[in-house]
Each structure stands twice: as structure tokens, then as C-alpha cells.
Amino acid sequence: MPNQALYDMKIVDFTRYIAGPACTKLLADYGAEVIKIERPGTGDGTRSMGPFYHDEPHPEKSGLFLYLNTNKRGITLNLKSKMGKEIVRELIRKADVVVENFKPGVMESLGLGYDELEKLNPNLVMTSISNFGQTGPYRDFKISEMMAFGMGGPMYTKGLPEREPVKYGLTVTIYHSGIVAALATMVGFYGARYQGTGQHIDLSILEAEAGTVDGRSNALVTYQYNGELPTRGAVVGAQYPQGTFPCSDGYFRITAGGPRFPNVVNMMGNPPELKDPKWYTAKAPNDPALKEEFMELFLGFTMQHTKMELFEMGGKSGNLCAPVLTLDEVFRDPSFNERGFFTEVDHPMTGKLKYPGRPFIMGDSPWQLRRPAPLLGQHNGEVYSELGYSKDDLIRLRETGVI
């Protein structure tokens, strides 16, 4: 679609697993034409990772693969064969961008290192995503979500002081590094297009996390400024109410109190018990006895309401709050659905399914679902005929194990 922002960006995509495919997915979802190259036979390793459709392990039924590879065309190619190398060079000659996340050194050993590709296509942007970068003592090390979050991020401070540190959900840090790589690639493409500077981008998952700005980076600079180190555990102020509390149908989170105490009183319908001036003295926000008295009233109130009722009342009264939703509730949530966050994807092996959809709205160049994730080698015929190979050639390529 010509009205998508990146419709004129052509990407040759060698990525596998999570970070690389997350990167090229974001680009593809906003219009880039992505050709995903997979190893003949087995394909992207994510094809063997769960969850699977109806819990049936199958290379075309991995939910993770299906999600990460929307809007990409897929071909198979043996990069070690002479013919495979020739084909890939033809693709790269016509491309704007190459993204790869092999182990450092693999692209060079295939004759596809940046120095080679630059000769082929001087304006090319090549993004290499790796665990720790293309250089340095950890270059060949493996990584996990816990390592990325534990070495580059704030994991040390997450959890309770007397227990082991605990990570965030699933693989959110690794996924984030893919989104950072998409930004790096986007910026690289812009520089190539408008400043005439093709180049190699070396993105390390560790550095993407260490350079990410969250509470951690604040703590890093604070340490430089005055030597202070944060401790593990919740930072709970004396002010009330703060935290996650039970309600009639689950849990509700609120951060209130202090100067905004009247907002929470308002939310509770201005009960007579809270009219007493004792609640509004300068010392009241830090008084543990008052806190205990208040929390009894507050829990009595929350237990009479659902989380969505509390959210509506709390939000309208100017409180920072939210309902604690389970995933089925997220899928049904009217506000996310009214905004059109979710999308329905029809895939030959699973039928129609609801996926998380566009991460943000571009008013004039929208996110679009143009095609589901490719079956292994699904677009061989299409892509190879675009390169000028005939049907007979395709048969020969298949017979010789090139595709």
C-alpha cells in the first residue's frame, strides 16, 4: 500500500528467534517489504517454540512465530551453497536494508559481512543484532532474558529484599532490544536515503538494555553523582493509599495520598468519617495510626465495588489508578477494542485468530495487516520469479537443496 510510511523500504531479513523478528516485524507492519530467509527444512527456530495452536507442536502452528512474522514474505535458501550465495547477493543488491542476528562472525564466514555487502550496495544499511555486540570479550557468549535484564537492567532491585531477584514477564527485555533495533534501522535508513550514508549498525542486546532509560538509568547516574545504591524491594512511601488492593471481583491498583488525599476521599463519595480535620493536618500523610484507620475504611469501600467501577470513580476523581486485568479481560476490554488495538489474522493452518495489533496510530500512514506469517518457503515461487528464475530453475534449485 503506497500510503504506508515505509512502503518503499526493501529489507532482506536473515533473523531468527525473538529480537531480530521483532525488529523486522515493526518495520514490516508499517509498510516495509520484508523478505525473510529461512533455512530449508527446519526454518526459524521460533517455529519449534510454544505456545502452539491447540497445543500441538508443529512448525506452522507456533503462536510466537505467527505473531513475530506478520507482513513478511518467506523464502528458504541454503546460504552455504554457491547458488544460494549468488541468489542472496542479487536480493541484497536491490535492497535498502539487511537485518541479521546470527552469532558474530557468521555473516563474514558466509561472505556476507558488511565489507562485502558495501561493495555490492554502497547505500545499504546493515543491522547486526547480537547478544553482546560484534566485538569484546563476551562476543561469543549466550544470553537469556535474565542475563539481559540482570546485567544491563534493574533486575537486581526487583523482588523482595530477603528473596532472590525476580525478572519481568516472559522475554520483554529481549523483545525490547528488537524494538530498539527497529529504531536504529529506521534511523539508518533515513540517513542512507537523505544523507547518502549507508552503514553498518552493531546492536548489542546488553547495550540496548543498559542504554534504555527507566528507573535503572536514573539509579546509574545517581550512583555517579553521590554513590547511592538502590535496594531491592518495593519503595512504599508512608502516604496512603498506595499499592494493589483486593476488591469485589479481583484487584485494583492506586497510588494516592499526600497532597492528593482529597481526590481519594472524593472517589469514596466523601464519607462523613473522612470529614474530620485530623485527616488534613500537615502530619496526617505520615501518621501510621491514621493510615491504619484509613486503610480499614478504604478496603471496606473497595470490597463493595468491582475493579472497573473503582477505576472509573478513581480516574474521574483525579487519582492515579488502574484495574488489575487478567489477559482474557484485556482481550475483552472495551477501551482497547474501541481504539482498534487488536487485529484478526487469517492463517491457513489456524484459521482466524485475534492478535495484538498496531502498537501506535500513524494518522496518515497507518499500520496494516497485509499478510499473515509465511509458511516455510511459501513465497519461493513468487520471489524467485521476480529475480528472473523460471519454473524449471526452481525445480533444479529444490532438487539441489538450495531452496
Added chain:
Amino acid sequence: MANLPLAGVRVIDMTVVLAGPYCAMMLADMGAEVILVESTQHFPPQTRGINARPTRDMLRNRGGGYPDGDPGKRPWNRWAHFNVMGRNKHSMTVDITRPEGMEIFKRLVSVSDVLVENYAADVMDKLGVTYEMLKRQKPDIIFAKLSGWGDTSKYRNFRAMAQSIDVMLGHSFLRGYPDMDQTEVTTSVAEDPALGVQAAFAIVAALHHRNRTGKGQVLDLCLAEGFMPYMPQAFMDYSMNGRLQGTLGNRDPVAAPCGVYRCLGDDKWVSIMVNGDEEWKGFCRAVAEDWTKDERFGNPLSRQRHQDELDKLVGIWTSRHEGYEVMYLLQKQGVAAGPLLDEAAVYADPQLNARGFWVEESQEDSGTHLYPGFMWKMSKTPPVVRRGPVRMGEDNEYVYRKVLGIGDAEYEKLVETGHIGIDYAPHIK
């Protein structure tokens, strides 16, 4: 030297707290001229400090994020939380709540490419800063609006921060200890950086679209929708199988052992993840103890089933080694392992130092320190620190005189009326 990729792009930065300033810093790092618009008459929440002029007493014997724990003469230029996102930006001051200030702002819009903002929704509403208004100044302007639930959400006027949004996305059920309920799950603010990066991405994509079509646009991004895509395993499992995943703590559905284990030292930890038989063999070679031959640990399924026993034994082994020692021993055998690093330790990490990750930044009011550097390397246009964390109003001369072409008389008048300055007005405590 080649131009930085975004050279020639001017961005008006009206952002506060975290996601917005982070987005603006990345654009600045990549070569855009980012002009942070501030006001000496207003102190936005949690951006240049909790308070404009805190006393040492207010910091409750802690450093409060200030160099040497001292707020100094101009605390707003010395706050870590601001300064970590302050490099490579320009700053001007103008009070756009007054008509003459709004005129200045409109003139700036007319010579800019992008406006990025993440104030509470009613702030821009009340000021009349809408896409229609901006388009009248600059027909192809790109207007990036960052919020909690989105500009068209029914919750658009509710107060929003990552720590509250996080529980609304299902994330709080996917993290934390498996034996604890929701009231004990600590906060996550992962939504902020997710939004910041995607906003920068959307802005550069929109610049490309504008260059090609001549059209600007509104970019409507929010904390909630930016982060839900980070959890595809759980969303797809529900969509495909109706399953509600719960937290596994540090464990994994397949790999075992997989966790964080105590090491030699006080509160020191190392993470280890062993996936499949090849890695298990490597793990056994590194550990070289008899218990690794136990038949309960003989295959991946059995290791999953006996994780409690396995974790205890792994923990005994790690407790005799330092975190880095465990990392080198296991990585040599092809197993993912690495120490959990606190702020002091990560500055000393060999890999980050070998690659020159930390960068030195200097600024008159806060001094010279090391800061987290750039998230990626570029072979021909390496990002560099062109200027340290920006001081409020530091670039008034440049913006008013050079960018807007304002003469001496008008400049002086704007100084007298409190638009141009480098200090917050006395009424701001």
C-alpha cells in the same frame, strides 16, 4: 565526516517525566536539533526534580539524585533523572500560557518539523495546542502525542503512569514470585522505555512519509498499546488455546535449571539457563560434581519435573563461586549465565567497557560524570556527546535570536516579563 542521519530536522520537545524526554534524547543523539520548551513560571511534575528548590532536609538524609547530595544553586540543572536524558538537547524558556508567549511558540512551530509532547491530556487542550492549530503554523508538521491510553481512549483524561498502566495489560500476572498474589507484586515501569523508543521510531517514519508525500500527521502513541506487543507468548496462548498464563518467576516453560542463584559475597546473584541436553552436558562439565549424574536429571522433562531439588544443588555449587566466575565457567561450556549487576558493578563490567559504552558528559552546574551511552553503534556516523545535559534556558539566545530572528528590544522585554530566563520564578518552591 558524514552528517548524522537526522541532521537538519528540528524537533520541539514539550515532554515531561520519562517516555517523552527519552524519545527526544534519541532524536537528538541521531542528529536532530531538539529544542526543549520550558517555562520559568511553571514547574512540571517529576521532570527537573520533585521540587524546584528542595532543601537538604527534604531529601531525608539521602542524596535525592543530586551530585554529592547537594541540590545546589540551581537544583533543576543537577537532577540525575533529568540529566540522564538531557544530552544533545537545546533548551529555551517561554510561558505559553500568556498570549505573547503563545505567539513565540507559534513562530517556533512554523520553522520546525516535529512537535512531541506527553503532558496530561488537558494541558494541551486548555492551551489550544491542537493539530489544527499547529497545521496553520506549519502545514506539514508532525505532531507526536504520547499518553497513557491513547488520545481517543475514553480514559484519555485519567492520570496515567507506567506503574498503574502495567497492571491493566496483564503483565502483573506474568511476573513476580509464583507463590504470591497481586497485592505483593512490585512495580514495573517497562512501558515507559517501550513508548519512548516507539515514539522516536514513529517520528522518523513520519519524517520519511512527509519527505515523500509532503504530508505531516498526528502520531497517537500510548503506554498501554506500546507494551502489549512485548508479551506475544501470553497473548497468543490465550488467543489460540484460551489459556491464562501465570508467572513462572525466573523459570522457563522448557529450560531447566533456569533461575537466579546465590553466589559468594553479600546478596550476590547469578542467573543460569540450561536449555536442552547439549547445554546440560556443558553444564555438567563445568560443575564436575557427582550429583549432576543423578538419573532424575537425565533428560529435559525430568529436569523440569525435579526443578526444586535441582535448584537447591545448583545453588550450593554457585554459592562457592563469584558471579563472574560462574559466568566464565559456564559460558566456556556454551551455557547462558551471567551475574546480576548493581549500579556499581555494571560500570566496571568488562564487556561494556571494552566497547566504550559509558560516555563522559559535562555541564556547568552538575559537573563531569559518566552516563549510560548509546544503544547501538554506527560505522559511519557514530553517535557522540555533542553537549552535556541541557540547563534550563541555556539556548535562549540561540533560539530567540538565531532561530526566530527576534531583535534586542523584544528580547529584553521578554526577559523583563519572565519569559526568558535561567531560573524558576521566586514563587516556585
